[in-house]
Amino acid sequence: xxxxxxxxxxxxxxxxxxxxxxxxSARELAEAALAFAQAENPKTNAYLTFSPExxxxxxxxxxxxxAKGSPLGALAGVxxxxxxxxxxxxxxxxxxxxxxxxxxxxxxxxxxxxxxxEGAMVIGKLNCDEFAMGSxxxxxxxxxxxxxxxxxxxxxxxxxxxxxxxxxxxAVVTLGSDTGGSxxxxxxxxGVVGVTPTYGRVSRYGLVAFASSLDHIGPFxxxxxxxxxxxxxxxxxxxxDSTSAFAPIDDYGALMKHSVKGLKLGLPAEYFEGLTSETGxxxxxxxxxLESLGCEIRQISLPHTKYALSCYYIICTAExxxxxxRYDGVRYTIRAEGATLADMYRNTRGVGFGAEVKRRIMLGTxxxxxxYYDAYYKxxxxxxxxxxxxxxxxxxxxxGILAPVSxxxxxxxxxxxxxxxxxxxxxxxTLTGDxxxxxxxxxxxxTSKDGLPIxxxxxxxxxxxxxxxxxxxNYEQATTR
Amino acid sequence: xxxxxxxVRYVADLANLRLSDEEVxxxxxxxxxxxxxxEQLNAxxxxxxxxxxxxxxxxxxxxxxxxxxxxxxxxxxxxxxxxPCAGAGYYKVPKVIDRT
Numbered sequence: 001x002x003x004x005x006x007x008x009x010x011x012x013x014x015x016x017x018x019x020x021x022x023x024x025s026a027r028e029l030a031e032a033a034l035a036f037a038q039a040e041n042p043k044t045n046a047y048l049t050f051s052p053e054x055x056x057x058x059x060x061x062x063x064x065x066x067a068k069g070s071p072l073g074a075l076a077g078v079x080x081x082x083x084x085x086x087x088x089x090x091x092x093x094x095x096x097x098x099x100x101x102x103x104x105x106x107x108x109x110x111x112x113x114x115x116x117x118e119g120a121m122v123i124g125k126l127n128c129d130e131f132a133m134g135s136x137x138x139x140x141x142x143x144x145x146x147x148x149x150x151x152x153x154x155x156x157x158x159x160x161x162x163x164x165x166x167x168x169x170x171a172v173v174t175l176g177s178d179t180g181g182s183x184x185x186x187x188x189x190x191g192v193v194g195v196t197p198t199y200g201r202v203s204r205y206g207l208v209a210f211a212s213s214l215d216h217i218g219p220f221x222x223x224x225x226x227x228x229x230x231x232x233x234x235x236x237x238x239x240x241d242s243t244s245a246f247a248p249i250d251d252y253g254a255l256m257k258h259s260v261k262g263l264k265l266g267l268p269a270e271y272f273e274g275l276t277s278e279t280g281x282x283x284x285x286x287x288x289x290l291e292s293l294g295c296e297i298r299q300i301s302l303p304h305t306k307y308a309l310s311c312y313y314i315i316c317t318a319e320x321x322x323x324x325x326r327y328d329g330v331r332y333t334i335r336a337e338g339a340t341l342a343d344m345y346r347n348t349r350g351v352g353f354g355a356e357v358k359r360r361i362m363l364g365t366x367x368x369x370x371x372y373y374d375a376y377y378k379x380x381x382x383x384x385x386x387x388x389x390x391x392x393x394x395x396x397x398x399x400g401i402l403a404p405v406s407x408x409x410x411x412x413x414x415x416x417x418x419x420x421x422x423x424x425x426x427x428x429x430t431l432t433g434d435x436x437x438x439x440x441x442x443x444x445x446x447t448s449k450d451g452l453p454i455x456x457x458x459x460x461x462x463x464x465x466x467x468x469x470x471x472x473x474n475y476e477q478a479t480t481r
Numbered sequence: 482x483x484x485x486x487x488x489v490r491y492v493a494d495l496a497n498l499r500l501s502d503e504e505v506x507x508x509x510x511x512x513x514x515x516x517x518x519x520e521q522l523n524a525x526x527x528x529x530x531x532x533x534x535x536x537x538x539x540x541x542x543x544x545x546x547x548x549x550x551x552x553x554x555x556x557x558x559x560x561x562x563x564x565p566c567a568g569a570g571y572y573k574v575p576k577v578i579d580r581t
Contacts, residue, residue: 106559199536213535242545245538310519321496328497330572335565341575342497350499358498359511362489365496366512379522381532386525388533421514437536462538 005032008169012078012226015172019066019077026062026077030055030121033079037123037170044146044168046161048084049092049125055079058121065119074233076119081171083162084125085132086217087206088112091122095208096130096140096158099352102333109206110241111175111217111234118233123171126161130354131324132177132210134158135185135426138417139356146413149191149453153410156186159220163190166220173230174220179211180312181405181430183218184442188405188455191444193227193472194220198463199437200245202231203238211319212243214312214434224443224473228252231465247463255466256473261294263471264398270305271403271429282446282454283404286475290402293474298398302390305432307383309424312431314367314380320357321364327352359420388436391459400471401459404429405442409452429457439465443472445479482516484509 005024018024024032034052041047062077087093087105094100108116116122129139137145137160145160147153148168155164159176163186166174176183178196187194195218202217209215219230232252238244267287272280291297329335329348336351338344353361367376394401406426416423433440439462442455456475460468484492489509493500500508557570566573 103563106555106562200538239547243535246540246544247538304525307522307525310522313515314519325497329565330574331564333563333565338575341577344575345497346494346499349497350501353498355504358500358504359508361496361498362492362508363512363515366484366492366516369492369495376519378532379527381534382527382530383522383525385530385533386527388536420511421518424515462536 026059030059073118081174110203129158156189158182191453205240211316256469266300275407286445317364
């Protein structure tokens with residue numbers, strides 16, 4: 001190794017370049033990434049577990065391919081971090097919960113298998129809100145993650161560790177999960193790219209279930225191109241997840257480089273109410289930039305947006321109350337004793353779950369309970385139809401939608417922790433994408449006067465990630481060069 | 482909308498969740514606040530709207546069916562590896578049936 005590797009500057013392409021030019025071996029890169037991540041971790045608490053054995057085994061394979069001159073995978077030698085709600089065989093997966101503090105999964109998530117097949121090196125598991133429930137990463141049983149761009153502030157959530165690791169440069173790319181904004185909001189707070197693909201684009205097999213009809217796996221990266229490379233590598237039908245789609249996977253890397261000239265992009269009025277003036281101004285400038293690149297900007301309306309929060313918190317808590325019933329002291333590592341079976345269940349769940357998880361299990365159980373099902377759950381499912389219809393109606397005339405990701409930039413640790421409803425309101429612009437199942441992403445588009453990152457949200461039609469990446473890539477290239 | 486402490490304890494029982502005496506009033510306050518917010522949905526007429534359970538993709542009705550090919554499932558040992566209490570190839574739980 002001639003010069004020390006500067007991890008925060010690496011991209012998938014520069015890793016490949018460095019490997020092929022023999023600037024470093026995959027083993028040297030894995031060792032450097034692990035050492036850097038371990039040294040930086042006390043600052044942010046982004047990693048919960050490091051996986052040197054797994055990373056070095058992956059590196060050895062890549063180095064062998066290079067020695068033999070055989071073709072390299074799309075992610076050869078790329079240091080990858082994985083959110084701790086995505087299972088990894090033999091590698092502790094906590095979900096940020098005391099309930100799974102010692103859980104060692106007996107299988108790998110499909111997304112992880114596919115990225116490792118392309119040569120990615122898993123260096124560790126990333127902190128997150130407990131069972132992905134939260135918007136600030138303060139609900140982790142293992143302490144909050146701090147935002148690398150401002151250490152007294154939250155990194156966003158629930159995939160806070162995944163966003164922080166990429167922003168800090170301890171991983172080149174990471175995996176997160178998004179149920180109501182858990183990829184886009186932390187990406188926006190930490191100034192990195194975060195992608196929520198179309199529902200069904202990436203297999204959920206091995207993603208610990210929170211709200212199955214809303215859960216997505218998606219990538220974080222420092223560039224749009226890297227995020228697209230990761231998505232393409234893990235996308236596609238998987239027999240282990242019957243909701244994973246058969247839709248063809250486009251060559252995002254090539255299509256994103258096409259000009260955006262003539263693309264019709266909508267600005268939904270409802271997403272420009274209630275945001276800070278600073279965020280509004282930064283988003284407006286980004287819209288102007290895209291207009292100057294030849295996009296046609298249209299004012300549109302997504303009229304049911306204001307009902308998204310209520311709709312979301314009924315559906316996600318109902319599904320969560322059912323999905324989390326499995327943590328009962330029988331199968332998953334911890335048990336609190338009780339005189340009867342029911343007492344054992346109750347005691348185990350009482351000590352194993354944190355406050356936000358309990359709150360959501362309670363709300364979900366209530367809305368599904370006898371006499372309330374139609375008033376809450378069925379009603380919310382009907383409202384979900386209206387929200388999804390807002391998008392399909394809008395997309396009859398336009399190719400994409402631009403909006404803020406969050407009404408405000410990263411807030412201070414502790415600022416909203418005592419008020420669940422205010423915390424929920426930080427997700428008002430991201431919930432709709434999950435409810436409708438359309439692809440959406442956050443791309444950095446500026447900072448507040450305090451230097452806090454702000455993200456631009458881009459939505460596209462179902463399975464049209466190519467157009468979403470095209471808008472993001474053209475914007476990124478026009479602003480960072 | 483208010484959820485009384487009695488209601489909270491009833492729902493906690495349904496959810497198999499032990500709440501401490503300190504958690505109950507807090508839960509009653511928080512859930513009441515969220516349920517009040519949710520009441521806004523009542524203003525929306527949804528009488529002719531189909532409920533949406535899942536995001537669907539276009540595919541043949543039988544597309545998700547696969548060939549019936551035998552494969553090796555998770556071994557008994559691996560499946561029980563995370564159990565807090567297991568023996569003789571089974572999960573162990575507190576006594577459920579009382580033979581009297």
